[in-house]
Amino acid sequence: MTSPEQLSIPWQNLLEALPDGTALIDSHGVMHYVNAELTSLTGYTHDELVGQNVQILIPPDLRAMQGEARRQYARHPDSRIIWNDRNLTVLQKDGTERPVDFALSPLVLDGVRWTVGSIRDNSVQRAAEQARIEAEQHFRLAFEDNMAPMVFTDLEDRIISANDAFCAMMGRTRSELIGFDSKPFTYPDDVGITEASHARFLHDEIRQVRYIKRYLHKDGRMIVVEVSKSPARDKTGKTLYFIISERDITEERMLTAQLSHQALHDPLTGLANRALLDDRLEQAHSRIVRQGGQGALLLLDLDDFKGVNDTYGHLVGDQLLEAVARRLEGVTRATDTLSRFGGDEFLYLAEGISGADEAEMIGERFLRSLDEPFVIGNLSLEQRASLGVVVWDATTAELLNVVRDADVALYEAKRLGKGRQFVYVPGMHHQVINRFSLVQELRQAIASGELAMHYQPILRLSTNEVVGFEALMRWHHEQRGWVPPGVFIPLAEQSDLILELGAFALRESIVAAGEWGRSKDSLSEPYVTVNFSARQFHDPGLLAMIKEELDASTLPADRLIIEITESVALLEVADTLKLIEQLTGLGIGVALDDFGTGFSSLSHLALLNPMIIKIDQSFVRPAIESIHSDRVLETIVSLGHNLGMTMLAEGIETEGQLERLRGLHCSLGQGFLFSPAVPFAEAAMMVGTTF
Numbered sequence: 001m002t003s004p005e006q007l008s009i010p011w012q013n014l015l016e017a018l019p020d021g022t023a024l025i026d027s028h029g030v031m032h033y034v035n036a037e038l039t040s041l042t043g044y045t046h047d048e049l050v051g052q053n054v055q056i057l058i059p060p061d062l063r064a065m066q067g068e069a070r071r072q073y074a075r076h077p078d079s080r081i082i083w084n085d086r087n088l089t090v091l092q093k094d095g096t097e098r099p100v101d102f103a104l105s106p107l108v109l110d111g112v113r114w115t116v117g118s119i120r121d122n123s124v125q126r127a128a129e130q131a132r133i134e135a136e137q138h139f140r141l142a143f144e145d146n147m148a149p150m151v152f153t154d155l156e157d158r159i160i161s162a163n164d165a166f167c168a169m170m171g172r173t174r175s176e177l178i179g180f181d182s183k184p185f186t187y188p189d190d191v192g193i194t195e196a197s198h199a200r201f202l203h204d205e206i207r208q209v210r211y212i213k214r215y216l217h218k219d220g221r222m223i224v225v226e227v228s229k230s231p232a233r234d235k236t237g238k239t240l241y242f243i244i245s246e247r248d249i250t251e252e253r254m255l256t257a258q259l260s261h262q263a264l265h266d267p268l269t270g271l272a273n274r275a276l277l278d279d280r281l282e283q284a285h286s287r288i289v290r291q292g293g294q295g296a297l298l299l300l301d302l303d304d305f306k307g308v309n310d311t312y313g314h315l316v317g318d319q320l321l322e323a324v325a326r327r328l329e330g331v332t333r334a335t336d337t338l339s340r341f342g343g344d345e346f347l348y349l350a351e352g353i354s355g356a357d358e359a360e361m362i363g364e365r366f367l368r369s370l371d372e373p374f375v376i377g378n379l380s381l382e383q384r385a386s387l388g389v390v391v392w393d394a395t396t397a398e399l400l401n402v403v404r405d406a407d408v409a410l411y412e413a414k415r416l417g418k419g420r421q422f423v424y425v426p427g428m429h430h431q432v433i434n435r436f437s438l439v440q441e442l443r444q445a446i447a448s449g450e451l452a453m454h455y456q457p458i459l460r461l462s463t464n465e466v467v468g469f470e471a472l473m474r475w476h477h478e479q480r481g482w483v484p485p486g487v488f489i490p491l492a493e494q495s496d497l498i499l500e501l502g503a504f505a506l507r508e509s510i511v512a513a514g515e516w517g518r519s520k521d522s523l524s525e526p527y528v529t530v531n532f533s534a535r536q537f538h539d540p541g542l543l544a545m546i547k548e549e550l551d552a553s554t555l556p557a558d559r560l561i562i563e564i565t566e567s568v569a570l571l572e573v574a575d576t577l578k579l580i581e582q583l584t585g586l587g588i589g590v591a592l593d594d595f596g597t598g599f600s601s602l603s604h605l606a607l608l609n610p611m612i613i614k615i616d617q618s619f620v621r622p623a624i625e626s627i628h629s630d631r632v633l634e635t636i637v638s639l640g641h642n643l644g645m646t647m648l649a650e651g652i653e654t655e656g657q658l659e660r661l662r663g664l665h666c667s668l669g670q671g672f673l674f675s676p677a678v679p680f681a682e683a684a685m686m687v688g689t690t691f
């Protein structure tokens, strides 16, 4: 056998020139020649390697592989083995491993079989490979495991790849998605959106588009998604596929829709609210201006609704409002708008009206819809309404006027006795009370002396002798003439203005009664009864004010009687009671006004324990006409007597009524039969007289 040392050298030079670390190995695996590259790849010197078995260069865990390589080589001794696809390493002298590719080639020299083994450092490729694997893992994390639904689609919108979140959102498996375009599971109206987005990428260099699209879940429900779509482009800028990330905004959308519904609807009745009605009104108006025709606005206000709240509490009040809303809704046209205008007011907008007659027919339907009593729990409540109607067309200059005019008409309906409608007559707002300016005018009325107290005599029925007066407020408006307290008192009660009016009534009455008393002997000194609003009872300065007025006058406290109606809120009953105790402590009397009209008369009676009960005129008037109401009157009077209270009958208009009341031993009375309320001077002349 020829040893390598004996070989002539040219191929040795050749081996040195090779870029790979190379060894000439005999059939036992012993290296007979190594080139310099091999020494530098392994860290051994030339002499340390030559004569050694190649085993020393093979890491222990790869030795089995060496066996396999040898066997493979042995089976095909003339073929080459190149292993560059495995994680092979060479064991260096210092014990560390270096990643390499590996090749074995047969070589026959002088009939002797050698093997040329070569290794090539591939750490750079390995690192690149590792980076690729990591990138793939990152991609998995970013795509497959992303919480956000993601898909890749081709240029024809076919799904190439979809992540779990996307599958879950759509309720479909990958095999139901991949390879298909999105049309079958896109909400029909939105099918064109995808193509439109592609077009945007084609025409300009946009990197991302966002749009809202609706899908159909496998179960048929609609899903709203926000789509972010980016093209994956090659170096030349050509789009290869699309990367799409989505966000399910279905719930958000529903919430927004709900919120905008809430913003435009009254939470209690679900009807349109004022904002929505204003908007519709404006739209209707511009349609009328463009196309002609007429519109109608109907303002409906529940009559004496406050009493329900005061008597039964707000819960029942709310239920009644809801029930009223449903009745009204039942007679409306789908194209018109019924809204709750606040409190107990409803505003109805009707378009395409032929004129006032048609508007009135609608109004009549509304009023009739309230005819039947409302059943709330075990209560049966009557609830009527008044209606102001306005018809307008393109010539109506300002829209605001339309609402104001409806209000003017409504007040006219109330003034004419409630439970009815009134159609606005152009120009009438100059004559009738306009709620918008009324409060303002009322303020001025106090200062300008338009308000006055009138006094209606109260008589002892057994003798017809005048024993006192009820003070009733009068407003003589410069242009409008007499404005009834039934109109302006409820308005004043909506603000603190009632406190001013209340103070005015009290001051005037105390001064007046003081004057009458001075002119008479103390036995016939008349008392004065002053009406109080519930709101005055919540005025913390009330007691001090009454004391002050009494101190400044000559009127003894026991000649002053405060009238409280049932509208005194039972809700704040503790406060009211405390105040009444303080008043009676000062010697001031309390009368319960309009007894019998409220539903809680008896509970009020027990709580307030008034000195006088004023029987409402509705019980007095029909007394002799019906046996039934006569019984009611009789019952009320005997009830008061049993409780030790003084009974006073209001609204006595006929001798018959007077006789009946005398028969029942009702001690006091007032009414047109004797006298209406008259100015101070006239009242003064009645003091001590007998009718």
Ligand code: C2E
Pocket (backbone or CB within 6 Å): 456, 471, 472, 473, 484, 485, 486, 489, 502, 505, 531, 532, 533, 563, 565, 593, 594, 617, 650, 651, 652, 653, 670, 671, 672, 673, 676, 677
């Ligand atoms: P009220 O306290 O029940 O007053 C009795 C009402 O009946 C008065 O109406 C009086 O003019 C009227 N009246 C008297 N006799 C008869 C009669 O024989 N037949 C008929 N049909 N009516 C009669 P008025 O003056 O219009 O007052 C209405 C309501 O306004 C009063 O009812 C009272 O609740 C309120 N009011 C009047 N003045 C004041 C005030 O100074 N302060 C407050 N808070 N309320 C007042």
Ligand code: MG
Pocket (backbone or CB within 6 Å): 470, 531, 563, 593
């Ligand atoms: Mg009264």
Ligand code: MG
Pocket (backbone or CB within 6 Å): 593, 594, 614, 616, 650
């Ligand atoms: Mg009364």
